[in-house]
Amino acid sequence: MWAAVGLSLVVLLVTYITHWITQWRNPKCNGVLPPGSMGWPLVGETLNAMTLSNSIDLHPFVKRRVTKYGPIFRTSLVGRPIVVSADPEFNSYLSQQEGKLVELGFFDSFTKILKVSGEITTAGSIIHKYLRSITLNHFGAETLKEKLLPLIEQMVVKTLASWSSQASVEVKHASSVMLFNFGAKHMIGYDAETSSDNLSNKFSEIMKSFLSFPLNVPGTAYHNGLKVIITMLRDMLKKRRMSPDKHRGDFLDQISSDMDKEKFLSEESVVYAIFGVLLAGFEPVSSIMALAFSLLAEHPAALKELTAENEALLKNRENPNSSLTWDEYKSMTFTRQVVNETLRLGNVAPALLRRAVKDIPVKGFTIPAGWIIMALTSALQLSPNTFKDPLEFNPWRWKDLDSLVISKNFMPFGRGSRQCAGAEYSRVFLATFLHVLVTKYRYVDNDQRARIAQNPMLGFRDGIHNKFEEKKN
Structure with missing residues (x-):
């Protein structure tokens, strides 16, 4: 039986x-x-999608x-x-x-990771609109023009001076640290030089979990790192709210102040919102910065023209030692072409994620409601139908591209209302970094070749190691 x-x-x-x-x-x-x-x-098919790719081409x-x-x-x-x-x-x-x-x-x-609720993921949600607005307020074009541009230049000058004192620098990690420390200082008042917590490393580890299965179990490095970050941000928020007379006018001040007026801003949602904005503000751009080093090393003609444009800018100044101005940034045509071309090849945001709220008919098929749609911007930016020899680094191509073609096929930071609020900030940081780099330093690519390692985001196998030497007048 x-x-x-x-x-x-x-x-x-x-x-x-x-x-x-x-x-x-x-x-x-x-x-x-x-x-x-x-x-x-x-x-x-997650394991197949996460396999290492050693090419800048589509995965x-x-x-x-x-x-x-x-x-x-x-x-x-x-x-x-x-x-x-x-x-x-x-x-x-x-x-x-x-x-x-x-x-x-x-x-x-x-x-x-971000404890995102269904309300946050709704298109046009109050929280998303609020976060976009506050981010633009502190890192948008007007703030860059009026305040941040010279501070970015100071940070880059200081960072490159530090790099030149080292025998070799792994530029992806070092750029990540620079970008994080600058963003965190102007968002939450974090001072990397006086803090005992190395937040940039902890954030980098969290970033690696985005397209994997984060094991948030007590005792794991991931859990401990996340706990430290959230606890620190929560403590910062409480201190600001308890000391209104010590406000600094930064991102944390505004969001903590708005908690008294906006019911949707709970302590937990604010802490995780700050965490999310910090997380998005450094890692992808540092990959693009590292890619630029390799591409310019492999294309001396582009490096030569980039250097000539920026050195000419200095010669046209009444005071060669004055800070980079907004008008000068806007005049750096070839520099911005280099930035665009690196962004196109690097695909800082290789795909846009959307959720179908209704069944969507498309070319004889149906996408069911509730399914995620991954729109591959990388496929547009690497299409031979738009960009001749799409895998070639060619900054000069941007001189002849029509603005309408660009708007439809070049979306490194998303598009429209969903474009990353930090898009202009990222472009300015990249251009300023290149400006200081080529006018004040020479660098040697110790490995002589880019080691692309998409997995699936842009990375570099074994890193990119450079030696920096200050130029002598």
């Missing part, structure tokens, strides 16, 4: 698992799903599936059903449908 019961249980278990796997591989849809594969249950995971299924295909990543689109027409259409057919979407790992 017990043998019969055991056999029945086994049969039921096998039947249940088979049914579950069948449902996983064939999701419900009021129409025809885009072609593709859902991969293994729960894991999906092999995407290229293989576009070749097999076409520019729109389905998959499953980090536990979520996803439609990936490398179709320029559909991606452009999506950007016009926010608040109608789609809303801002995140991977579960992202929402777990």
Whole structure:
């Protein structure tokens, strides 16, 4: 009898698992799903998507599936059903449908890290609008022009002087530290030189968990790092709120003050909002900065023209030692072309994530409501239909590109109302860094080649190590 019961249980278990796997591989849809594969249950195709790529080209995971299924295909990543689109027409259409057919979407790992609620991910949500507004207020074009530009230059001068005293510098990590320390100082008053906590390293470790499965378990390095950061930010917030007479007029001051007026700003939401803005403000741009070193080392003609433009700028000044002005920044045509070309190749934001709020028909297929849509901006920026020899570093191409073509095919920081509020800040930081670098220093790429390591974000295998030498007049 017990043998019969055991056999029945086994049969039921096998039947249940088979049914579950069948449902996983064939999701419900009021129409025809885009072609593709859902991969293994729960894991999906995450492991394939996270494999290392040693090319600046589209990730092999995407290229293989576009070749097999076409520019729109389905998959499953980090536990979520996803439609990936490398179709320029559909991606452009999506950007016009926010608040109608789609809303801002995140991977579960992202929402777990930031404790993002459903309200935050709703297109046009109050919190998103507020955070965008306050970020632009403290890091937007007007603040850059009136206040931050000379401070950025001072930070770059100080950083490069420090680098020149070292035998070799791993520029990706060192740039990350510079960008984080500057942003944290002007957001929350964090002083890296006096603080006992190395926040930049802790934030870098958290960043690595974004497109993986963050193990937030007590005792792990991830859990401990996150706990330290959140505790520190919460303590900073409490101190500011308890000492109104010591306000500094920074991001933390404004958001802590607004907590008394805006009901949606709870202590927890404010702490995690600050955490999220800090996290987004340094890591991707440091990758672009590191990429610029390699690209310029491999293209001496571009480095020569970049240097000539910036040295000419100094010669035209009445005082060669004065700070970089906003008008000078705007006049640095080739410098900004170098920045654009590096951003195009580096794809600081390789994809935009949206969530379908309704079933979306697209070219004979249906994207079910609730699914994440990954619109690949990288596919646009590396398309040979728009950019001749798209994998070539060619800053001069920007002289002849039509502004309308650029707006539709170049979105390194997103587009429209969802464009990163720190886009201009990032461009200014990159241009200022290049200005100081080429006018005051020479650098030697100790490895002589870029070691691209997309996994899936832009990285560098073994790092990029340079030696810096101050130029002598």
